[in-house]
Amino acid sequence: PAGAPGRLPTRPTFDDGDTLELDPAILWHGPVLQGPAAPTPAAPGASSAADVLPAAQGAACLPAPAASRPPVLFQYSRRPRPSSVPQPQAASPPPAPPPAPQPAHAPEPVPAAPLRRVTRQQTGTLPPPPERLTYSATHASPLPANYRSALADPNWRAAMVDEYKALVDNGTWRLVPRPPRANIVSGKWIFKHKYHSDGSLARHKARWVVRGFSQQYGIDYEETFSPVVKPATIRVVLSIVVSRAWPIHQLDVKNAFLHGRLNEIVYCQQPPGFVDPAAPDHVCLLQKSLYGLKQAPRAWHQRFATFIQTLGFVASVSDTSLFVFKEGTSVAYLLLYVDDIVLTASSPALLRHITERLNSEFAMTDLGDLHHFLGISVTRSADGLFLSQRQYAVDLLQRAGMIECHSTATPVDARAKLSATDGSPVADPTQYRSLAGGLQYLTLTRPDIAYAVQQVCLFMHSPREPHLALLKRILRYVKGTLSTGLHLGTGSLDTLTAYSDADWAGCPDSRRSTSGYCVFLGDNLVSWSSKRQTIVSRSSAEAEYRAVAHAVAETCWLRQLLQELHTPLTSATIVYCDNVSAVYMTGNPVHHRRTKHIEIDIHFVRDKVALGQVRVLHVPSSHQFADIMTKGLPVQLFTDFRSSLCVRDPPAATAGGY
Numbered sequence: 054p055a056g057a058p059g060r061l062p063t064r065p066t067f068d069d070g071d072t073l074e075l076d077p078a079i080l081w082h083g084p085v086l087q088g089p090a091a092p093t094p095a096a097p098g099a100s101s102a103a104d105v106l107p108a109a110q111g112a113a114c115l116p117a118p119a120a121s122r123p124p125v126l127f128q129y130s131r132r133p134r135p136s137s138v139p140q141p142q143a144a145s146p147p148p149a150p151p152p153a154p155q156p157a158h159a160p161e162p163v164p165a166a167p168l169r170r171v172t173r174q175q176t177g178t179l180p181p182p183p184e185r186l187t188y189s190a191t192h193a194s195p196l197p198a199n200y201r202s203a204l205a206d207p208n209w210r211a212a213m214v215d216e217y218k219a220l221v222d223n224g225t226w227r228l229v230p231r232p233p234r235a236n237i238v239s240g241k242w243i244f245k246h247k248y249h250s251d252g253s254l255a256r257h258k259a260r261w262v263v264r265g266f267s268q269q270y271g272i273d274y275e276e277t278f279s280p281v282v283k284p285a286t287i288r289v290v291l292s293i294v295v296s297r298a299w300p301i302h303q304l305d306v307k308n309a310f311l312h313g314r315l316n317e318i319v320y321c322q323q324p325p326g327f328v329d330p331a332a333p334d335h336v337c338l339l340q341k342s343l344y345g346l347k348q349a350p351r352a353w354h355q356r357f358a359t360f361i362q363t364l365g366f367v368a369s370v371s372d373t374s375l376f377v378f379k380e381g382t383s384v385a386y387l388l389l390y391v392d393d394i395v396l397t398a399s400s401p402a403l404l405r406h407i408t409e410r411l412n413s414e415f416a417m418t419d420l421g422d423l424h425h426f427l428g429i430s431v432t433r434s435a436d437g438l439f440l441s442q443r444q445y446a447v448d449l450l451q452r453a454g455m456i457e458c459h460s461t462a463t464p465v466d467a468r469a470k471l472s473a474t475d476g477s478p479v480a481d482p483t484q485y486r487s488l489a490g491g492l493q494y495l496t497l498t499r500p501d502i503a504y505a506v507q508q509v510c511l512f513m514h515s516p517r518e519p520h521l522a523l524l525k526r527i528l529r530y531v532k533g534t535l536s537t538g539l540h541l542g543t544g545s546l547d548t549l550t551a552y553s554d555a556d557w558a559g560c561p562d563s564r565r566s567t568s569g570y571c572v573f574l575g576d577n578l579v580s581w582s583s584k585r586q587t588i589v590s591r592s593s594a595e596a597e598y599r600a601v602a603h604a605v606a607e608t609c610w611l612r613q614l615l616q617e618l619h620t621p622l623t624s625a626t627i628v629y630c631d632n633v634s635a636v637y638m639t640g641n642p643v644h645h646r647r648t649k650h651i652e653i654d655i656h657f658v659r660d661k662v663a664l665g666q667v668r669v670l671h672v673p674s675s676h677q678f679a680d681i682m683t684k685g686l687p688v689q690l691f692t693d694f695r696s697s698l699c700v701r702d703p704p705a706a707t708a709g710g711y
Contacts, residue, residue, distance in 0.1 A: 193246055193254050200242045200326050203259065209244060212259035216308075217327045220261065223311045226321070226337035228329060236272060237336055238263045238321040240345065249425070252444050261324045263345040273319050279350035282374035282388045284497050285580040286614065287395070287426075290375070290386050292541050292577045293620055294397045295437045300404055301397045301423040307416040309392030313342035313352025350391065357389065360414055364407065371614040378407070379619055386618065395426060429498060430538075434704045440498045441538030441703060446531050449491045453528055460533025461526060462692075464505035465685040471508060472561045476518035485516040488524055495531070498539040500571065500581045501695045502527055504682050507567075507583040539578065540699045546575040549611060549626045552672070553604035554679035555596040558589075565589050566596035569682025570604035571698060572611060578699045580607055583682040594634035595651055600679075601630050601639065602654040605667055612666070625665055629672035639669040 194208040203209035220226075231237070240263035247255040268274050294301055306312075319339045323329065342349040358368060358376075366376040366387060378385040378398075385398035385407060394417075398404040408419055423431045432439040450456045479485055492506045505527045512520045553570040560567075565588070571581040582603070590596035608626045615622060630636050639658050661667040680686060681694045 194257060196244050196246070203242060203244060204326055208257045209259060212244075212257045213242065213326065216259050216261055217324060219308050220311065220324075220343075223308065223341060225311055225341050225343060226339050228323070228332050228335040229320075229338045231334060231336045232320070235320050235336075236267070236269055238265070238267050238273065238319060238346075240264055240321055240324065240343075242325070248444075252447070260344055263321050263343050265345045265347045265349075268319075268347055273317055274347045275317070277347045277351055279354045280373045282390050283372050285611070286372045286375055287388060288539075288541065288577070288579040289574060289611065289614060290388060290395075290397070290618070291438055291440075292546060292574050292579060293618060294386070295433070295541055296543050296546050296575070297399070298543075299397050299399055300401055301395065301433075302404060302408065303420040303423045303426060304394040304396055304408065304411065305418045305420055306392040306394065307418065309357075309415075310342050310344050310346075310349040310353050312415055313349060313354075313356050315339055315342055315346075315348070315352060317348070319346065353392075354389070357415075361387065361411075364410055369614070369617045371610060371617055375614075375617075377617060377619070384619060390427060393426060395423060427497070428494070432703060435543075436704060437540060437542040439538050439540050439703050441536065442495055442498050443535050443538070446495060446535050449488070449495065450528060450532055452491065453488055453525075455525065455528050455532065458525075458529050458532055461529045462533070462688045463685065464502045464527045464530040465508065465523065466526075467685040467687060470559050470561055471512070471519055471523060473512060473515065473517075474562070476520075479516045479518060479521045482516050485521055485524065486513050488528070489513055492524075492527060492531075499531075499537070499700065500539070500578060500698050501534075501537075501681065501691075501700050502530065503581055504567075504569065504583040504684070505530075507585070511585065536703055537700055538703060540701050541577045542575075542699075544576045546577070546620065547622065548624055549574060549608055549615075549622055551604040551608050551626065551628045552677060552679040553597075553600040553628060553630050554677055554683050555586075555590075555593075555600040555632075556683040557593040557596040559684070560585065563589065566599070567683045568596075568600040568603050569679045570600065570607065571679055571682065572604070572607055574611070574615075576699075580611065581682060581698075582607070592634075594632055594638070597630055597632035597635040598638055598651060598658075599654055601628060601635055601669060602658050604628055605658050605661055608667065609661070626667045628667060628669045629677065630669060631672055631674045631677045633671055636669050636671045 192208075194206045197203040197206060197209055200213070203213060240261060243260045243262045245258045245260075247258045249255050265274075291301075320336045321339060321343065323333075323335070323337060329335065339346075342352045346352075354374075358373075361376050362368070364378070365380060366378045366385075369375040369377060374389045376387040376389070378387070383399055383403050385396070385403055387407075388395040394411075396404065396407060398407065411417060412419075422433070425431065428442060428445045430441045430443060432441070447456070450458070489506070489509050492502065493510065496503050496506055505523065509516075509520055509524045509527065550573045551570055553568070555569070556567040558564040558566060566586045567583065568586050569581075569583045572579055584603075586596065586599055590599065605626075605628060608628070612622060612626065638655060639662050658667070658669070662669060674680065678694050678697050681691065681698065686694065
């Protein structure tokens with residue numbers, strides 16, 4: 054029976070005849086007294102019984118008179134029954150009278166057993182990412198599951214209407230009867246929250262995207278390649294601009310892919326939710342490209358490159374996404390990365406003129422001074438530019454479920470390299486590949502993690518537990534250096550200096566070496582690399598010489614790029630190497646059994662040295678900055694080399710800043 058004091062049911066039960074509220078402060082097995090009047094309702098702030106439990110324990114238990122005492126009713130809860138039989142307690146008195154001491158024989162509540170935390174190391178998997186943390190006060194509607202849910206939300210419906218209106222105004226398609234046996238490309242609505250550089254909500258974005266995987270080669274598309282600007286080109290242009298104190302503006306093309314003209318005949322379905330009621334069975338014959346088409350990026354790039362050349366710009370040979378304008382003393386640079394444009398000019402008047410001409414042809418927004426480009430936050434000060442990916446790093450930690458992890462001083466230790474066969478396979482290789490790819494993008498402004506990221510990317514085909522442990526270590530290092538970024542100073546840019554290094558036979562499986570280099574334009578780091586060599590080197594001199602060849606090839610490309618930017622270098626490129634034998638082979642016709650099989654690399658570097666374009670010099674290992682690209686270093690040495698690579702904390706904000 055429910056009122057029997059010796060039994061404890063599995064769920065709370067109440068007497069059917071009890072018409073009064075029970076005191077929520079009583080959690081253990083105990084009697085509840087019905088008073089002559091209904092109890093005062095619980096305060097709105099009391100969210101649970103546990104919130105008011107201490108107050109009830111300290112209250113006096115004053116029995117009611119025998120004549121008016123109601124029968125005792127019992128309440129049971131999930132908490133275990135205490136060892137002794139509880140005494141009757143009355144409802145808590147008002148707070149005015151002082152509380153009386155609790156009887157000595159009153160039972161103490163049994164504390165709940167603490168929950169044991171399960172760590173990621175015990176489970177072997179990473180937890181699902183939490184919701185994105187933002188500082189926006191604007192209400193963000195949740196991402197809809199389908200277009201019907203989106204149409205029911207005012208924010209997403211407005212975004213869909215804006216997208217559809219842009220498609221119609223652009224003349225993207227015309228409705229035609231469905232041709233027989235034609236390939237009709239389907240599509241879907243894609244919804245996404247757009248954020249500012251500080252993580253706050255910018256707007257709700259809806260886009261009608263076709264399913265390009267349903268296209269057929271030779272019928273719906275042919276060529277699909279489209280170039281994008283190289284990261285090294287961006288850093289070189291920004292270094293030139295900041296040294297000359299030129300204005301830099303950021304432009305955003307609205308619905309960029311819709312401007313591309315198609316050479317193929319492509320049919321697609323009408324967007325769901327916006328089907329023409331007069332012709333519901335018709336299909337869209339595309340006049341211009343749409344997002345999702347395989348040839349859409351190529352069509353947009355061709356359209357933009359054709360128009361920008363009519364304004365006097367010339368496409369660079371070194372990087373086809375860089376356009377250079379020069380007329381007398383007036384110079385302008387334009388960097389194109391899909392629909393994001395960075396435009397800089399030698400004068401504000403020239404910058405405004407070019408912006409107006411671009412706006413007359415394409416619908417675009419002038420976002421003002423460069424502040425956020427490709428997920429990179431740009432801060433300009435009197436000392437130069439500071440490039441940071443702080444918000445991207447925070448998002449990456451949230452994806453990994455490590456936003457509250459402890460930090461570490463270095464991204465990789467100085468022990469032996471990882472093997473492809475060590476440990477057991479990870480439980481979720483897809484999550485490993487996703488995080489490794491995210492770290493690759495983080496290296497755009499973080500050369501200090503280039504070697505560690507290169508190591509984890511070597512095992513993406515079959516990741517194992519030691520590889521996952523290294524990936525977590527990199528994320529812990531990122532957690533401790535969230536504000537760190539790349540600094541581009543305002544000094545002169547009249548020298549090109551490279552540091553090259555190699556870790557001979559560092560791979561325990563294939564015994565291949567790792568090459569690394571970093572290239573400075575003036576005092577600014579503009580290019581770096583950490584890469585496994587393609588063949589096995591028979592000696593440390595051979596491995597070092599191949600690393601020198603890679604660095605020389607990069608400096609040759611940079612010199613050609615500077616020539617096209619009308620900033621030629623008059624001095625030879627200096628390449629520092631810490632191997633005496635490799636330095637000796639660059640300037641002397643050495644041929645013996647250790648060097649004859651690397652004849653191509655030897656002749657390539659030696660020709661540059663003979664022409665006076667390159668000088669290869671020896672540097673002590675204590676000043677070889679490229680060591681950070683080839684191996685793990687002790688904490689102090691790593692910190693010193695990191696600061697030498699222009700990686701530092703953000704500049705302090707001052708009233709006189711830019």
